[in-house]
Amino acid sequence: MCRWRGCPQPAHPLSANVLSRGIWKSMQERDLIEQIRQLVGTESADVLQGIGDDCAVVEKNATTVWLISMDTLVETVHFDLAWHPASQLGRKAVSVNVSDIAAMGGKPCFVLLSLGLPTDFAESWTTGLMEGIRGACSDYGCLLIGGDTVCSPGKAVLTLTVIGEMAREKVIYRHGAKVGDVVWVSGSLGNAAAGLDLFKSGSQDDLLRxxxxxxxxxxxxxxxxxxxxxxxxxxxxxxMDLSDGLATDLSHLCRQSNVGARIMADQLPGQHLLREAAELLAANPVDWMIAGGEDYELLFTAAVDASAEVNRLARQSGCSLSAVGRIVDGCGVVLKNSSTRAEAVEQIISYQGYDHFKRKKS
Incomplete structure (x- = not known):
């Protein structure tokens, strides 16, 4: 039975039937990933974790595992050359991939780069890009060891594969959250989303500010x-790391752990500058913090009695932490507003973050 249309004929997961216009429009990113996992997911004794976490986890030896992840950046989807300098784009391409290694607790070791560029790209631009990649690799202690280059028919496309390693028994997965756990996030939320909106809407004076x-x-x-x-x-x-926004990423973590979460709006870590930007752009800063995406902070859960220790570790790393909610029995993610009014103080926010295949409102 074809899972895609309910028809009796088998369908290849990437066939024309599967990717027909109507089905593609109705899919969400997580649905596509789940279909791929069900139809072509790999099972092997050496693969401790396949599709469904920040990294694949593959046995290296009895005590150590490889962590492997891949991310793609596409022009006009993830970056705009009108405001994204080549060197910073190179750095970002490395950082967003290394963030997946960080989300498992590992150390990045090697990077592979696939670079698709139109023929009219200037040599100075590619030089800047590679300088950024080299600098970021140096910062994270990893090496660019190979890849591929192709001619793109239109937009620039960067795909990086990052390989890391760590002790097998210390890997942190998405699926271990427990009822009663505190939900923690590192750093501040919403800054990248606000920055993107400022690039799109702000004047030059606003950009400097x-x-x-x-x-x-x-x-x-x-x-x-x-x-x-x-x-x-x-x-x-x-x-896990926060790439698609707290609402969506926490939904992934809860779904894989068979739990729910309640988040407190007044505990979300937002900078004062974020609120100033929201006022300027007539935006809601909470929307940026829960659904903006591209935070690349860490989202994790731990028992209440671990709070002092995780805060100590955050201080050791020079990073702030915020307890933003609790893991609860049930399913889904609920945002509780700070309003004291009796009505409408809780809102379901499951999967309200960034989705590559979500239909835009016309």
Whole structure:
């Protein structure tokens, strides 16, 4: 039976039937990933974790595992050359991939690059891009060891594969959250989304005023040190990085852990500058914080009695932490507003973050 249309004929997951216009429009990103996992997912004794986490986890030896992840950046989807300098784009391409390694608690080792460029790209641009990649690799202690280059018919496309390693028994997966756990996030939320909206809407004066928000979009930092310390502590039950927004990413974590979550709006970590940008653009800062995406902070859960230790580790890594809610029995993610009014104080926010295949409102 074809899972895609309910028809009796078998269908290849990437056939024309599967990718027909009507079905593609109705799909969400998580649905596509789940279909791929069901139809072509790999099972092997050496693969400890396949599709469904920040990284694939593959046995290296009896005590150590490889962590492998891949991310793609596409022009006009993830970056705009009108405001994204080549060197910072190179750095970002590395950081967003290394963030997946950090989310498991590992150390990045190697990077592979696939680069698709139109024929009219200037040599100076590619030089800047590679300087950014080289600089970020140096910062994270990993090496670019190979890849591929192709001619793109239109837009620039960068795909990086990152390979890391760590102790087998200390890998932190998404699926371990427990009822009663505290939900933690590192750093501040919403900055990158606000920066992107400022690039799209702000005047030159506004851009200069909000430089930290712009930098969050242009050149994020992966929390490798914090992730490693949390893994070594073995105090964390589940962890992932925030790439699609708190609402969606926490929904993934809860779904894989068979739990729900309640988030407190007044505990979300948003900078004062974020609220100033929201006022300027007539935006809701909470929307940026829960659904903006591209935060590349760590989202994790731990028992209440681990709070002092995880805060100590955050201070050791030079990173702030915020307790934003609790894991609860049930399913889905609920945002509780700080309003004292009796009506409408809770809102279901499951999967309300970024989705590549979500239909735009006309």
């Amino acid at each position: 909000f430089q930290p928000l712009l930098d969050a979009h242009l050149d994020p930092t992966a929390r490798v040190e914090l992730g490693g310390l949390l893994a070594q502590s073995q105090k964390v039950h589940a962890m």
